[in-house]
Amino acid sequence: APHEDHSPNKPPNVVIIMADDQGWGDLGFNGNPIVSTPNIDSLASNGATFDHFYVEAVCSPTRASLLTGRYAARAGVYSTSEGGERIDLDERTFAEVFQESGYKTALFGKWHNGTQPPYHPNSRGFAAFYGYCSGHWGSYFDAELEHNGTLVSSKGYLTDVLTARALSFIRQNQDHPFLLYLPLNTPHSPMQVPDRWFQKFDTLEIPSHRYSQRENPEHTRAALAMAENIDWNVGRVTRLLDSLDLDDQTLIIYTSDNGPNGWRWNGGMEGIKGHVDEGG
Numbered sequence: 001a002p003h004e005d006h007s008p009n010k011p012p013n014v015v016i017i018m019a020d021d022q023g024w025g026d027l028g029f030n031g032n033p034i035v036s037t038p039n040i041d042s043l044a045s046n047g048a049t050f051d052h053f054y055v056e057a058v059c060s061p062t063r064a065s066l067l068t069g070r071y072a073a074r075a076g077v078y079s080t081s082e083g084g085e086r087i088d089l090d091e092r093t094f095a096e097v098f099q100e101s102g103y104k105t106a107l108f109g110k111w112h113n114g115t116q117p118p119y120h121p122n123s124r125g126f127a128a129f130y131g132y133c134s135g136h137w138g139s140y141f142d143a144e145l146e147h148n149g150t151l152v153s154s155k156g157y158l159t160d161v162l163t164a165r166a167l168s169f170i171r172q173n174q175d176h177p178f179l180l181y182l183p184l185n186t187p188h189s190p191m192q193v194p195d196r197w198f199q200k201f202d203t204l205e206i207p208s209h210r211y212s213q214r215e216n217p218e219h220t221r222a223a224l225a226m227a228e229n230i231d232w233n234v235g236r237v238t239r240l241l242d243s244l245d246l247d248d249q250t251l252i253i254y255t256s257d258n259g260p261n262g263w264r265w266n267g268g269m270e271g272i273k274g275h276v277d278e279g280g
Contacts (some may be wrong), residue, residue, distance in 0.1 A: 011101070011177040013250040015166075015237065018181075019230055020059065020110055020188040023279070026227045030049035032265060035224045037274045039235035043254055055258055057247035057273065057280040059135055060112050062257040063183070067093040067113065067124070072199025074250060077113065080135050084112040087124065095125025098179040107131065108165040109183040122148055126181070130165050130204070137185060140192040157194050158185050159226075163233040167240050174244050184233070187226035190246055191218075209271075220264040264278040 025032050029041040029049075056062040060080045068075045068091045076088030087093070099105045106128035107121050117123045117135040122276065130147045137143060140158040144151060154161045154197075166182050199240030201221035210216075241247045255259045259280040260266055271277030 010249065011103070013178050013180070013246060014103075014132060014253075015180045015250055015251045016066075016182065017234060017237070017255075018063075018109075018183040019227075019256040020183065020185055020255075021223075021231070021258065021261035021273055022227060022256040022267045023095070023188055023264065023272065024256075024264045024269065026187070026224065026256075026260060030267055032224075034201075034204060035227050037117070037227060039231045039238060040254055043238070047093045047252070053255075055255070057258050057276050059110075059257050063111075063113055066255075067095070069094065084137070085112055089118055093124045093179065095124070095179060099125045099127065102177065102269040104128075104169075104173045104176050104178040105181075106166075106169045106178070107181045107183070108162045109181075110135075110188075111136075112113075114227070119249065120149070126170065131183075136188055136190075138190070140185065140190065143166070143276060155229075157229075159233055161227055163236055166237060166240075166263040170240055170244070170246070174246060182237070183257075184230060186230060191222035191226075193219055193222055193225045193229060195234070197229045198222065200228070201225050207265060209265040210268060210270075211266075214263040216262060219262045221258065223262060223264065 024030055026035060027040055028035055028037045031042045056065065056072055058080055061077050064072045064075045064077035064087050068087060070108050075091045076086065078084045094104050105126050106125040109131040111121050111133045112135045114120060121129040130145060132145055143154050143158050162184060166180055169180060179236035201224055206220055208219055241250050259271060261273045264274060266279045269279035273280055
């Protein structure tokens with residue numbers, strides 16, 4: 001049954017969706033002329049948008065800053081591997097704060113802030129974890145993943161699988177305050193995307209931009225196809241919240257961890273992922 005508790009004393013639910021290597025320019029709302037992202041665009045047009053909001057130039061530092069509210073290096077994160085991705089153990093994550101406040105907490109997707117306890121997501125405030133702890137994953141179809149420390153097999157396209165887990169979590173906790181962190185795997189490489197999403201871009205002409213001469217068109221086509229798949233999955237989340245009458249009780253935050261993972265249209269900004277210019 002739809003949720004009926006509209007008590008002003010009930011804490012809001014929080015959903016945080018983070019794309020991986022999605023550039024500012026990979027969204028229709030920001031002016032990309034060939035990508036269609038109506039669900040994310042709707043979040044922007046009906047909510048608040050930040051146009052002077054900065055992330056780090058690569059994955060782990062951004063995630064650490066989000067989790068701790070601190071400049072990444074102060075939280076002990078200075079790299080994406082060899083231990084530099086691990087958040088210092090004397091840091092508290094926002095998930096721990098939510099958990100201590102009685103929230104149900106879950107993370108479905110990419111962690112990239114430590115692979116084993118006590119750096120593991122289950123050790124940092126997330127009661128439920130389903131996804132992978134490393135910086136990237138080798139295959140996005142029928143992937144081997146981790147579920148609370150146990151290796152499991154998934155079926156389907158990884159972004160869809162992670163979102164399906166999120167939907168189940170929302171249904172199970174619709175009568176209880178919840179924190180859902182959904183750090184998706186795309187459009188990070190490998191550039192694997194189902195045909196249903198790639199077909200639109202297969203022969204589509206890519207508009208020119210300041211980095212056109214350095215662009216890999218096939219990489220761009222795959223990245224934008226992934227962006228449209230992300231948008232479809234965001235729509236699955238927002239439609240479920242609406243159907244359960246939770247839309248007015250849920251704060252949704254959408255962001256990316258850094259700039260685009262290729263030389264493609266990015267609103268004229270300089271740089272891409274790994275660059276400390278605005279585009280990165």
